[in-house]
Amino acid sequence: MIKKAKKKTSKKPASKKQLNGAEALVKCLENHGVEYIFGLPGGSVIPIFDALVGSKIKLILTRHEQGATHMADGYARATGKPGVALVTSGPGSTNAVTGIMTAHMDSVPMIVLTGQTISPMLGKDAFQEADISGISMPVVKHSYLVKKTNDLPRIVKEAFYITNTGRPGPVLIDLPKDITSGSFKGSLNPKMDIPGYSVPGKGNQKDIAKVAQLFKASKKPLLLIGHGAAIANAEHAVRALVEKLKVPVVNTLLGKGVFPESSPLNLGMLGMHGTAYANKALINCDLICSIGSRWDDRINGNNDEFCIGATKIHIDIDPAEIGKIVQPDVSVVGDARFVVEELLKLVEPQDTGKWLQEVDFYRKEFPLKYSDDEGLTAQKVIDELYQITKGKATVVTDVGQHQMWAAQFCLAEHGNKFISSGGAGTMGFGFPAAIGAQFGNPKDLVVAICGDGGFQMTLCELATAAIHKLPVKVIVIDNKYLGMVRQWQELFFGNRLSGVDLEGNPDFVKLAESYGIKGVHIDKVEDVHKKLTAALNHKGPVVIHAEVIKEGNVFPMVPAGKSAHHIIIEPPTTQLEKPTGST
Amino acid sequence: MAKSNIKKKDTHTISMLVANKPGVLVRVALVFARRAYNIDALVVSPAVNPRYSRMTITAKGDPDTLDQIIKQASKLIDMIHAEEHSDVDATHRELALLKLKATAANKSAVAKLAKKFHARIINESKDAIIVEQTGTTEDLDAFEALLKKCGIIEMVRSGKLVMAKGKEET
Known part of the structure; x- marks a missing residue:
């Protein structure tokens, strides 16, 4: 099946025409107040992408399905409204799983629409068929495999109710292509049928x-x-x-x-x-x-x-x-x-x-501290970001050392102003989630703080930021290592570094520029304030490449598996025993 | 298959009322499997209201994990309710089918035992006899142990069915 190529749009069909499943689905999404759908098409979802032509819902084409789910996630965290992702069957849907798991771990409301092969071919290893409702079962709050076109409005209604009530979590709707292509003869506002679901109330x-x-x-x-x-x-x-x-x-x-x-x-x-x-x-x-x-x-x-x-x-x-x-x-x-x-x-x-x-x-x-003596540190860059923005920016982090420094130095003044993959610890989350947050709150200053490792996992979304001229800012904290693992190897594994050297990093400024995005390079303590201020004031997207000292460690640290009594505040001078906790 | 006391203590019976939909069984099974909890027996059958199904699950493991399993299973959207039952609050039955060689000695031994255990021979061919027994899990274990000397060729057990006593809902 070919992925859909961009073509000149034909005129909308006459409005009195009977709806097909995809059109009914899009109508329902509109009725639920969906502003954006983050997605990437493929054969099985062409009817839905077709129904989106002329819809008031804005389709944000991502460069990878993981990006689509993280954007929907970032949008949801920033606004409190469910994010919506739309991906095709097979690999499209499996690419979305990391994003679904990330949202599930952090109780984020999200609707994930996945394409599926036609119903008669289910389970027959059709092209781009994956049992996504089965694969995703452990990481969703609920999921549906739609069997009747007329069920779509009820399922969408239930999905929106389930995803954002009680403890929120992602809901997946798997849509066989014959269901979305089939003619729709039902009600657009049916009753929900979820007798097993109740939302805890005000407490005893x-x-x-x-x-x-x-x-x-x-x-x-x-x-x-x-x-x-x-x-x-x-x-x-x-x-x-x-x-x-x-x-x-x-x-x-x-x-x-x-x-x-x-x-x-x-x-x-x-x-x-x-x-x-x-x-x-x-x-x-x-x-x-x-x-x-x-x-x-x-x-x-x-x-x-x-x-x-x-x-x-x-x-x-x-x-x-x-x-x-x-x-x-x-x-x-x-x-x-x-x-x-x-x-x-x-x-x-x-x-x-x-x-x-x-x-x-x-x-x-026991204050938090860092020193400028050895050169530019990640802490300096992050602290300076806070000093400039004073909690007014929405800070979105990736995962690793920079995430912990961001948590330490970027103080938050409101609950939705610091967005991070907490439970899942998903590298690659930060940048697309920041894009989603920026779509959700277009007037806010949204700053992604990423490491050089995590940023490279989803940097293809630079294109998404560029074409929408999103004012999102990305600070790439570049220490040329997978720093958190390097820190563990240094502290607990005799500094035997294994698989952490990110030799081969691109020139992040040139990379940004190749997408038509402004790139800024910072590697000196004395430049941070000026360059960062200028970058944050820039109207469009900016990639701020902060080259920092390579071997910075995050302290304080409570070794995994130990209680807070065992906190290490200063860098230890001796080798530490291997942690008993998981990660 | 005589069970030790310790194992008996760790056997739990959980009754669930779930939506009668495809995939519900997988969702329930995943809650157990994820916590490395083995399901020993599982019975799924329609409830009085055909919109729902009844699941009776027998599983072994520590009570804390089971408590977490019941809580997590209760969160499933398709779960109406899930509850652990003991022999005190619920009555239970199980059914077994046993196949034995159709020797003359077996026939008379089975006939004698069957009477005592409320079992009956439901099929006889020249090679084998099939005995059906309904009773408590303990009755079935005891019958099986006694029949072993006759040489059991095959055994199929239904798994436990429970029903709460009195007004209480299962």
């Missing part, structure tokens, strides 16, 4: 009252804010709760900004590469209340030693998260915003002065 009032009691009894409380709080739009409620209780806050990578990180009450990110003071607060609190975090192994390396003696409270919309990792003393299953709003009514202001002094001591004693 008795449980919330218990939480309030526990706060009352606590001298050293700590709030742990996760992505769930951002998803639930709990910002106002959380802020009010923190102000009322005068409780210090730590956040996960994806919980950044729900409570402003510039506030003296915010200790920043906790966990493996979190701030030392956040981790010290974690060790020394007598109560920890998680709002929408899942206590994952980046923040809780060793469950047996996690917050020993502290009262643990877990607020989550997903009942399966309760007790999965940490056994809480009290849990509330419900929407974070409603639960916190209720809790706010029940708690009373407390004297946490001494505790705040203690955490302030940690903050002063």
